[in-house]
Amino acid sequence: MSNLKAIHVASIRAQNLSQALNLIWQQGAISRAAIVRQTEMSATTVSAIANELLNSGFVSESGTGQSSGGRPPILLTFNYNFRHVIGVDMGATHITAVAMNLQGTVTARRSTKFDVVSDPDGAIHTIHALIEDVSSRANLSADDILGLGVTIPSPLTGHHLDQLTTIYMPKWEHVNLIATLRRHLPYPVYIDNDANAGAIAEKWWGQGRNHNHLAYIKLGVGVGSGLILNNEIYRGSGGTAGEIGHTTINLNGPTCRCGNQGCMEAYVGVNAVIDQVVQRKLAAIPTWQPEKPLVIDDIITLAQAGDPICRSIIRSTGAYLGIAIANLINLFNPQLIILGGDLTAAADLLLDAVHLSVEERTMFKAAREATITTSELGEDAVAIGGATLVIQHTFAPAHLFSTLAGNPQKLQ
Numbered sequence: 001m002s003n004l005k006a007i008h009v010a011s012i013r014a015q016n017l018s019q020a021l022n023l024i025w026q027q028g029a030i031s032r033a034a035i036v037r038q039t040e041m042s043a044t045t046v047s048a049i050a051n052e053l054l055n056s057g058f059v060s061e062s063g064t065g066q067s068s069g070g071r072p073p074i075l076l077t078f079n080y081n082f083r084h085v086i087g088v089d090m091g092a093t094h095i096t097a098v099a100m101n102l103q104g105t106v107t108a109r110r111s112t113k114f115d116v117v118s119d120p121d122g123a124i125h126t127i128h129a130l131i132e133d134v135s136s137r138a139n140l141s142a143d144d145i146l147g148l149g150v151t152i153p154s155p156l157t158g159h160h161l162d163q164l165t166t167i168y169m170p171k172w173e174h175v176n177l178i179a180t181l182r183r184h185l186p187y188p189v190y191i192d193n194d195a196n197a198g199a200i201a202e203k204w205w206g207q208g209r210n211h212n213h214l215a216y217i218k219l220g221v222g223v224g225s226g227l228i229l230n231n232e233i234y235r236g237s238g239g240t241a242g243e244i245g246h247t248t249i250n251l252n253g254p255t256c257r258c259g260n261q262g263c264m265e266a267y268v269g270v271n272a273v274i275d276q277v278v279q280r281k282l283a284a285i286p287t288w289q290p291e292k293p294l295v296i297d298d299i300i301t302l303a304q305a306g307d308p309i310c311r312s313i314i315r316s317t318g319a320y321l322g323i324a325i326a327n328l329i330n331l332f333n334p335q336l337i338i339l340g341g342d343l344t345a346a347a348d349l350l351l352d353a354v355h356l357s358v359e360e361r362t363m364f365k366a367a368r369e370a371t372i373t374t375s376e377l378g379e380d381a382v383a384i385g386g387a388t389l390v391i392q393h394t395f396a397p398a399h400l401f402s403t404l405a406g407n408p409q410k411l412q
């Protein structure tokens with residue numbers, strides 16, 4: 001066989017394997033005959049592929065399905081606990097790690113506050129420590145782990161979209177996070193922006209499962225969005241699509257950390273919210289001084305307890321956020337917008353103000369019908385999205401051979 005022909009045959013086999021494995025993964029248990037019916041593969045091909053998947057350990061034979069006359073068929077069952085994936089959410093001020101099985105169930109988690117922006121070496125050290133910790137809590141050896149997906153609080157650039165944009169993280173300028181992690185870990189490592197990972201998590205395991213067009217908005221120190229359009233993450237031409245926090249909402253507004261004036265983030269970012277509360281408190285009582293520096297959780301607790309200044313700031317935050325969401329709805333017409341991140345603990349207060357603001361600014365009925373809600377995946381949504389990157393890559397045709405051979409390809 002010529003080289004080209006061999007490559008062609010291998011590529012078709014990889015496509016078929018990937019399609020069958022994804023089908024068994026989605027349905028949990030399925031007969032060979034049903035795979036033949038639901039794909040364009042022949043019974044002979046499906047039979048050969050089934051043997052290969054059974055040998056891999058991802059799939060086993062168990063139970064019997066509905067008979068259509070003769071002997072009930074034996075089902076191919078996906079082993080969701082055969083391997084685990086690790087997700088790490090590296091935020092500006094925290095690092096969270098999860099171990100997850102192949103059904104999206106988190107089997108161990110650890111989270112710690114950390115000043116990621118100013119201490120890259122410490123952050124990388126902490127990532128390794130948390131990975132070890134969740135692996136041991138979930139009883140996983142390196143061989144049980146398919147890979148790591150790590151998320152960062154900044155857009156990614158570069159030819160492979162694996163370089164950090166260091167505009168908000170200048171100390172990371174000479175740190176190659178992905179290469180450093182790959183050097184020290186025995187399994188593949190993938191990377192994405194935090195809001196993209198949140199969107200992927202919602203699409204795979206959350207409220208986005210039945211939606212083709214959705215946005216996930218991460219409300220933290222930074223404010224970014226992950227856009228899923230036609231079931232695919234939308235990255236734009238250079239990987240920076242979705243930077244909703246840096247859309248201008250006031251020509252002469254306060255200066256944002258990106259250097260521009262009047263960005264949305266300068267109103268609804270966690271630090272902006274804290275600053276506004278401090279200023280309003282000082283305006284009301286010039287001698288006001290909190291016992292310790294205010295953090296966002298304090299402001300949310302105070303707002304929920306009825307503190308008028310904190311309530312009013314959360315409401316105005318919702319109103320500003322509503323402007324950005326209305327813009328997003330007018331531009332992309334998503335079916336679903338999911339809010340995640342620190343501010344969502346104030347969901348009741350926040351969502352009312354967001355809805356009011358959006359209703360005033362969206363023009364079309366279809367646009368107004370977009371559902372705006374908070375994430376049900378909770379504070380681990382981004383880490384779960386990171387872990388999901390590994391499944392997404394592993395089950396794609398390009399990587400499947402090495403995965404099935406029990407030798408995940410180490411990307412360099």
Ligand SMILES: [Zn+2]
Nearest residue numbers: 246256258263
């Ligand atoms: Zn900005």
